Amino acid sequence: xxxxxxLGAGKIGALISGLxxxxxxxxxxxxxxxxAVAEAVVKAHGLKGLTGHALDAQSREALDxxxxxxPVDAVISSLPFYCNVTVADAARRAAVHYFDLTEDVAxxxxxxxxxxxxxxxxxxxxxxxxxxxxxxxAELITHFExxxxxxxxVGALPQHPNNVLKYSLTWSTEGLINEYGNPCQAIVEGxxxxxxPLEGMEEIEIxxxxxxxxxxxxGLGSLAETQGAHAESMNYKTIRYPGHCEQMRLLMNDLKxxxxxxxxxxxxxxxxxxxxxxxxxxxxxxxxxQDGQLREENYVNKIYPQLIAxxxxxxxxxxxxxxxxxxxxxxxxxxxxxxxxxxxxxFRLTDILANRFGRYYATSGSKDVSAxxxxxxxxxxxxxxxxx
Numbered sequence: 001x002x003x004x005x006x007l008g009a010g011k012i013g014a015l016i017s018g019l020x021x022x023x024x025x026x027x028x029x030x031x032x033x034x035x036a037v038a039e040a041v042v043k044a045h046g047l048k049g050l051t052g053h054a055l056d057a058q059s060r061e062a063l064d065x066x067x068x069x070x071p072v073d074a075v076i077s078s079l080p081f082y083c084n085v086t087v088a089d090a091a092r093r094a095a096v097h098y099f100d101l102t103e104d105v106a107x108x109x110x111x112x113x114x115x116x117x118x119x120x121x122x123x124x125x126x127x128x129x130x131x132x133x134x135x136x137x138a139e140l141i142t143h144f145e146x147x148x149x150x151x152x153x154v155g156a157l158p159q160h161p162n163n164v165l166k167y168s169l170t171w172s173t174e175g176l177i178n179e180y181g182n183p184c185q186a187i188v189e190g191x192x193x194x195x196x197p198l199e200g201m202e203e204i205e206i207x208x209x210x211x212x213x214x215x216x217x218x219g220l221g222s223l224a225e226t227q228g229a230h231a232e233s234m235n236y237k238t239i240r241y242p243g244h245c246e247q248m249r250l251l252m253n254d255l256k257x258x259x260x261x262x263x264x265x266x267x268x269x270x271x272x273x274x275x276x277x278x279x280x281x282x283x284x285x286x287x288x289x290q291d292g293q294l295r296e297e298n299y300v301n302k303i304y305p306q307l308i309a310x311x312x313x314x315x316x317x318x319x320x321x322x323x324x325x326x327x328x329x330x331x332x333x334x335x336x337x338x339x340x341x342x343x344x345x346x347f348r349l350t351d352i353l354a355n356r357f358g359r360y361y362a363t364s365g366s367k368d369v370s371a372x373x374x375x376x377x378x379x380x381x382x383x384x385x386x387x388x
Contacts, residue, residue: 002332003072005029007057007087009038012101012127013078015313015321017041019357020328021050022309029070031055045309057083063090072096073332076324080174081107088114088122096120097335099328101127101320103179103218112341121331121338126324128280128316129154129236130221131344132361135352136299137223137284138345143297144288147231150187152220153204153213153283155239156316158275159304165248166241168275170316173265179238180248181258182217185224187234192224198249200237206281206300213237214245222343239281279304280315282361299349306360318360326358 002025006017009032020026028050032038035054042052053070056062057079067075067090074097077087081104088111091098097120102108108124115122125131133152141147158168169176183194200215219236228234251257257264284299303315313321327347331338338346352358 001025001027002074003027003029004074004076004328005031005067005070005072006076006078007031007055007083008078009034009041009052010078011314011317012320014041014044015308015317016076016078016325017050018045018047018309019321019325021045021047023356024049029053029072031057031066033057044311058086060086060090063087064093067094067096074099074328076328077101078324080172081178082174084124085110085114088124091120091122092118097328097331098122098124099126099324099331100124101131101324103130103175105182105185105218108222115341118340121335121342122340123327123331123338123342123344125218125221125344126327127320128156128282128323129219130223131327132319132323132352133219133236133282133284134221134223134344135347135349136282137286138227139349140284140286140297140299141227141230144286144290144295146289147227147286148233148289148294149285149287150223150227150231150234151283151285152223152234152236153239153281153285154219154236155211155213155281156319157239157241157279157281159277159279161241163272164243165272166244167272168278169268169272170275170278170314173268174261176268177252177258177261177264179216179218181252181261184215184217184236185220186215186236187224187228187231190229190232192228195235198245198252200235201245202237203242204239204283206283207302210242211239211281212242212245213239221345223345226343226345239283276305276312276314278315280319282319301361303361308360322357322360323352326352326355329355329357 017030021028030038031053033056038052075091077100081102084100084107111124156170186195204211216238280303282301287296306318353362
């Protein structure tokens with residue numbers, strides 16, 4: 001029986017706790033700075049082995065005390081990115097595994113430093129992007145003898161957009177602003193460079209629907225470091241409906257709200273609704289040489305809201321929670337394989353999709369959509385499965 005502490009009982013933490021506890025293989029502590037919120041989630045799940053706790057995760061003393069009084073094998077942070085270094089430090093002191101959902105580049109660097117010399121695994125950037133998209137791209141990369149270009153594209157979108165931004169708040173507002181406002185990493189002509197967010201606009205068509213994609217920060221994760229030296233170009237862009245980027249440029253650049261992110265957060269949360277009727281699009285494209293010929297392979301998947309344990313969860317909740325729980329499961333089942341800083345691309349796509357939690361990526365949810373998933377095979381001769 002694995003013992004885990006989940007910090008943050010919000011949209012994602014609630015589903016992470018339910019998935020792990022319902023498996024029967026985990027004893028789960030769900031903690032939040034507001035203990036009543038954690039208790040409400042526990043009551044709603046009604047699962048054996050799931051307990052709620054009040055805990056201020058930004059307090060070193062409170063974290064150390066909780067981990068001493070309630071020993072666990074791993075800490076999972078579903079907190080805002082700026083809380084994670086404190087949590088990682090506490091995990092290191094307690095000698096337990098660490099996982100988070102951060103997209104922030106500076107936070108990931110700090111976690112890497114904390115992980116130096118550890119015999120436990122420190123696995124930041126779990127979830128969807130970075131996270132699953134890096135795992136999917138890394139799988140495609142193994143099929144090529146020589147790389148030319150690697151493109152990662154992900155979007156979490158409302159199914160029925162009806163406002164000027166053509167968007168709904170499906171994710172952390174702070175995380176969204178962070179992605180839209182911070183410098184982005186890319187490989188250009190074989191060199192690692194910084195590119196501007198909300199730039200690099202391109203059109204992309206999937207299943208007959210036209211989208212736009214543009215630079216956002218953090219989505220490339222560590223893939224540029226582990227695979228970038230072998231590629232001429234590599235980049236990550238966020239998928240949105242056409243027109244969204246122009247409106248965000250107005251807010252963040254022209255009106256200078258990137259310099260006043262608290263005001264921007266209030267504006268967005270007051271004007272842009274949340275929704276459970278969303279869709280997550282995952283698109284990875286790799287171009288390179290196979291058997292001396294220039295070829296391209298793609299991983300394309302659409303995930304819709306899914307009914308889990310009698311409750312409807314949004315696509316962004318499902319993909320993020322499934323991504324991190326699958327990684328947690330693999331590490332705790334095979335701890336000897338993972339020590340110190342662990343990059344997402346160290347996990348195989350086949351292992352994630354076969355996992356009891358990662359399997360939610362292999363189902364199409366409420367829409368009749370199937371994704372072709374390249375699962376194995378020699379260079380130039382891959383086998384594909386249709387996701388059920």
